[in-house]
Amino acid sequence: MVAAARSEAETIAKDGEVGVHVWTDVSGARLIITTEGDLVRAVTPTFYAAPGAVISEPQAVDGGLVLAELVNDQDEVITEIACQLEELALLGSAPPPVRGPVSVVVLGNSTQVTGRADGAAPGLVFEPTGAYSRSTDAVAHLTGVVLAVERRAVGRTGQAFTAARVQTDGFHVTLCVPAGKPELTTGDVVEVDGYVVVSIPALRA
Structure with missing residues (x-):
């Protein structure tokens, strides 16, 4: 699941080998994926929500x-x-x-x-x-x-x-x-x- 999401994710930050990528499902479910080179270092689940x-x-x-x-x-x-x-x-x-x-x-x-x-x-x-x-x-x-x-x-x-x-x-x-x-x-x-x-x-x- 994470590998597939990573390939579809938007990269919002890149610093050398470290990248931060945001994948959003059609349901609004979201994964924040931190990578270092080809390795996934952290995955944070969340949801696309309006400000409140x-x-x-x-x-x-x-x-x-x-x-x-x-x-x-x-x-x-x-x-x-x-x-x-x-x-x-x-x-x-x-x-x-x-x-x-x-x-x-x-x-x-x-x-x-x-x-x-x-x-x-x-x-x-x-x-x-x-x-x-x-x-x-x-x-x-x-x-x-x-x-x-x-x-x-x-x-x-x-x-x-x-x-x-x-x-x-x-x-x-x-x-x-x-x-x-x-x-x-x-x-x-x-x-x-x-x-x-x-x-x-x-x-x-």
């Missing part, structure tokens, strides 16, 4: 992790975020300050439906649970309200999954889970622990 937040001054740290703040229209900090960044290889050459729309994808490791929203659901949270708790990982815990649900299947493999737009604390994320695990409908209140991958489209401009 504004990121401010992302900083790369050890292990390929990026730490940043998400802000509102008044430039007030909503939350900190620890994530993998699709365009990490382009971050170092971007003129500071880096700020702009960002898509936030959460690959759900544990997802539960805890109720139904009746109007605005109170107490929505988004908090990193890896880099800010001694470990260094792009993971977070969130509660949110499902705004829209799409059921998709990877064209190459047929693997079915759910992509849900979720309102959390002050911004939107796209939550991806295997089909039916759990079944999601608009208006569900969800509690999620997951892996966070973001994309800053402006870095590719």
Whole structure:
């Protein structure tokens, strides 16, 4: 699968023998493939999603992790975020300050439906649970309200999954889970622990 995706992928960064390539399936499923010569060094799964937040001054740290703040229209900090960044290889050459729309994808490791929203659901949270708790990982815990649900299947493999737009604390994320695990409908209140991958489209401009 990775070999086939590599041959179809778009190269977004190249530094000597090291390259970063993005493969996007017709379903929106996406692989970020890092190569060194002919060897695949890392593969990060994610999803092509519309922006739903504004990121401010992302900083790369050890292990390929990026730490940043998400802000509102008044430039007030909503939350900190620890994530993998699709365009990490382009971050170092971007003129500071880096700020702009960002898509936030959460690959759900544990997802539960805890109720139904009746109007605005109170107490929505988004908090990193890896880099800010001694470990260094792009993971977070969130509660949110499902705004829209799409059921998709990877064209190459047929693997079915759910992509849900979720309102959390002050911004939107796209939550991806295997089909039916759990079944999601608009208006569900969800509690999620997951892996966070973001994309800053402006870095590719």
